[in-house]
Amino acid sequence: MAHTDPTFYRSPGAAITAAPEQIAYVAAYDPAGQQRDAIAVVDCDPDSSTYGGVVGWTELPTAGNELHHFGWNACSSALCHDHGHHEHGHHGDAMERRYLVVPGIRSSNTYVLDTKPDPRHPVLAHTIEADELAAKAGYSRPHTVHCGPGGIYMSALGGPNGDEGPGGVALIDHDTFEVIGPWEVDRGPQHFAYDVWWHLRYDTVMTSEWASPSMIENGLNPADLLGRKFGHHLNFWSMSERKLTQRVDLGDQHQMVLELRPAHDPSKAYGFAGVVISVEDLSASVWLWHRDGDQWAVDKVITIPAEPAAVDDLPPALQPFAAVPPLISDIDLSVDDRWLYVSCFGTGELKQFDVSDPFHPRETASVRLGGITGRTPHPAAPDLPLAGAPQMVEISRDGRRVYATNSLYAAWDEVFYPDGVGAWMAKMDADVTAGGLVPDAGFFPHGDDFRGLRVHQTRLQGGDASSDSYCYTD
Template sequence: MTRWTPDPTFYPSPRDAAGAPAEQLAYVAAFDRAAEQPDAIAVIDTDPASDTYGRVVGWTDLPNTGDELHHFGWNACSSALCPTAPHPHVERRYLIVPGLRSSRIYVLDTKDDPRNPRVVKEIPAEELAAKANYSRPHTIHCGPDGIYVSALGAGSGGSGPGGIAVLDHTTFDVRGQWEADRGDQFLAYDFWWHLTRDVLVSSEWGTPEMIEDGINPELLLGRKYGHRVHFWDLAKRTLVQSVDLGDQYQMPLELRPAHDPTKEYGFVGVVISVEDLSASVWLWHREAGEFTISKVIDIPAEPADPADLPPALKPFGAVPPLVSDIDLSVDDKYLYVSCWGTGELKQYDVSDPFQPVATGSIRLGGIVGRAAHPSFPDERLAGGPQMVEVSRDGKRVYVTNSLYGSWDDQFYPDGVGAWLAKIDVDAENGGMDLDPRFFPHGDEFRGRRVHQTRLQGGDASSDSYCFP
C-alpha cells in the first residue's frame, strides 16, 4: 500500500516553519535590460560550509529575449496543508516565473537537478489574454487551490483593469480570471491573504503604460498612481472594501500580512509622498468588522546637493527613500524595509505592530551615498537594497539591487550594476551585519541585472499557513 505524505518543506504553522533547516540554494531572477540576451534564473550556493559559498553555481537561460523577469514564486507551499486544500500532496518543485514586459510565464522544474532548473512549460501571452483577459504578470503566490498570478494590464490593449489570474496546480493551464465582482478596482500590483478569514488583500501601482518608461512626473504630481488598498471576500471573489490612503501617498506596493493565521493585520509599503518625498509603511487591521489602515512608519527624504542627483530629482534637492519592498519575518517579529533611493535596509521590531521600533540599519549603494560592501570597500555601488527575502528561521536576509529596468535607468542613469548581498540577523535582540563572504555581483551575473530571490524550501514571503 502506498503511503502519501506531504512535501517535507510544507509546515502547518509559522512556528514549525521557523524551525526548518537552513536553505542550501537561492534562486535569483536575472534579466537583460537591453533584451539582447535571454533572461535567466541564477542559482547561488548559500551553504557557508561549501567551497562555492556565495557564488553562482547554476544558470538557466530562458528561451526568449525581452521578458524582464520579475516576482516569481513556487507552484506549491505550506498553504497546501490548509483543511480546505484540494491538493495536499503537491510538491514544492516548480518555479513559476513571469515576464513583466513580455507577458509570458515560464514553469521551471527544480527537482532532478536543483542547481540547474529546466524549463518544462511556457505559457504564452496569448493564452493569458484569451483565458483570463490579463497581461503583464507580476507576482506569484501559491494558494491552497491553485497558483495565483497578479497582472498589471488587461489582455486586450494592455491598459486595464489589472487583477489576478489563476493557474492549475497540476497542468499549469490558465484557468481564468479570479475576480467575480471587482467593483471599481482598476489598478493592480500585489496581493496576499488571510486564509483562515477568507480575506484577500490587494494593492495598486499603475497600468503598463504608466510604468513602462519610468516614473512619469506628470502622473506622479497629478496623483494618478495607485493609492488604495482593497479587501476581498476570498471565497466569493468579490470586492468588499477599499481604503484610500490619500492621493498624496503614491504607490502602496508590497503587502505583508501576519503569518500567524489567528491574526488579521498586515503591512503595506508606500513608495513616495508627493508632498515631501517621504516614504512610509502602513498597518491594516480590522475594527468592528471593517478594515482600517494607519501609518506606523514614516521615512523622510534626505537632503542632497542637486549636482549629485539624477535629472529627475535635481529640482527637489533631496533623495527620496523610495520604499519598494518590505518583508516580514515568519515569526512576525521583524519587518524589513528597503529604501532603494537612499540605499538603506531598515529593520523594525513589530512585535507590537502598532508601535514599530527601529532595531537595525544597513547601507549599500544609494543614489548619492553609493555605500560599498565590506568585501569590496573601494567599489562605489549603484542601486540599493530593493527586493528583500528573509529565511524561514529569520536569521538571514538577502537583498538584490534592481527595481525595474526603466526605473533603474531613471534614478541611476550611469548604470545600476548587479549585486546580491546576504545579511546576518540577531533574531533575538535585533540588529544586522553584512556577511563579508557573500557578495555575488558584476560579471558573475553575465551582464544581467538581478531582482527577485527565492530560497530553496521556502522563505518568509512564499508561504502562508492555516494553523497557529
C-alpha cells in the first residue's frame, strides 16, 4: 500500500483536528502587466519572528498572466476512490498534496509549482500553455482549480483564443498535468462559466456563471449590468454522465452567480452560492441549494442591502445611484459547515453568519476594512486609509483563522476604486463557539511587502476550507 499523504483527511473532523497551517500562498499580479506575476508565501505561525511577513516569493517566468484563483493537484477526495493508476502522482511518486496549479486568467497559461523541495519557495515544474488548453479542451481564461476524482478540474470562462465561449470545465491529468479535454459531454444550454464544485455522494457537479471574456476584460460595462446580461443561473450536472441535468434561474435581476460552497459533510446535499448584485436595488444575496424530492431547489437565504452614500464620495459608475452596493465577491464555509463568511467588496465588510440551520442564517459578527466610501484602516496601521476591501476569503481548517485579500480583478478594481486598491492581506480571529470576528493587529502584510503587486486568492498549507471534498463523515 502506498503511503498516504497525511494532509488527505478522511473526514471534515479529521481536517479540523490536524496541525494548523504554518504558511499561506497568495497570488500576486501587476495590473499593468509589466512586472512578473508571483506567488507570495506568508508566514502564518504566530510563534515565528516573521509572523505576518512575506517569507517567500516565487516569480513566474512571465508577466501579464493576472494570477487569480489556484488550487492543489490532489487533496482529500483522493481517498474516495480505488486509486488504480492514481496511486502514483507526478513522475511515479505516491500521490500527495504537492503541486499548486496556478492559472493566469489573462494569459490563459497555467503554471504548476512544486512546493515539496522547499514549501516557502515553490519552483516551476510544468506549464500548460494557452494553446494546449484551447486545442485539447476548447477553453481559455482558466479560473478555478479543484482536485477531484479522475483528475484536476479547471473551470474556464472563454472559448479557444479568448472567444466568447461557451465556458466550462477542463480536465487535467493528475500525473502528467496534460489537458485531457473538456469535462462536459452534454452542456445543453449552459454558456457562461465561473466556479465548479460537487457533491461526490450525490453524483452531482454544480457550476455557476459570471460572463464571457469580452464582458469582463475591459471593466464593467453598466449597459451589460442594467441589461441583465450577466449569468444568473445555477447549473447542476450528473458527475458520472458529465451532462447538464438541471438549470435553476435565480431571476435575471440577480446578476453574477459566483462562488459555490457546498457542505463539507459528504452526507449533506446542500450548499451556498453568492450573487454579486441585484439590479433592482443594488443589494447582494446568498442562496442555498438543497434537494427537493428528486430535483434541486435554490432559495435566497441572505440579503445584504446597499448603503446610501453622498454622491461626491462615490466613483463615477455609482454616482447615479447615490449608494454603495455590497458587491458580494466571495463567500466561504467553515469545514464544520457552521460558519459562513461573506465578503462585500463595495462596503468593505466581512460578515460572519451562523449557518447551523442553513435555511436560516444568523449574522453573528462583522469587520470593516477598506470600502468604497469607508476606507476603514486596519488596527495595525490606524492612520492608513485602505482601498479595496475584503475580497477573496480563506478559512483555516479549524475555523479559527479567516484570511482576506483586497483585489477583485484588475479591470474591475478600477471601476469601484478609481485611485487603485494597493495591496493588503488581513487575518481575522474567529470565535467558533458563540461567533465573533476580530482583526489580528499582528498580521497585516501590505504595500511594499508585495513588491508593488496586487493580491488575490490565498491557499493554506495542508488545505483550507475551500480546497477539499471529503469522503467520509467520521
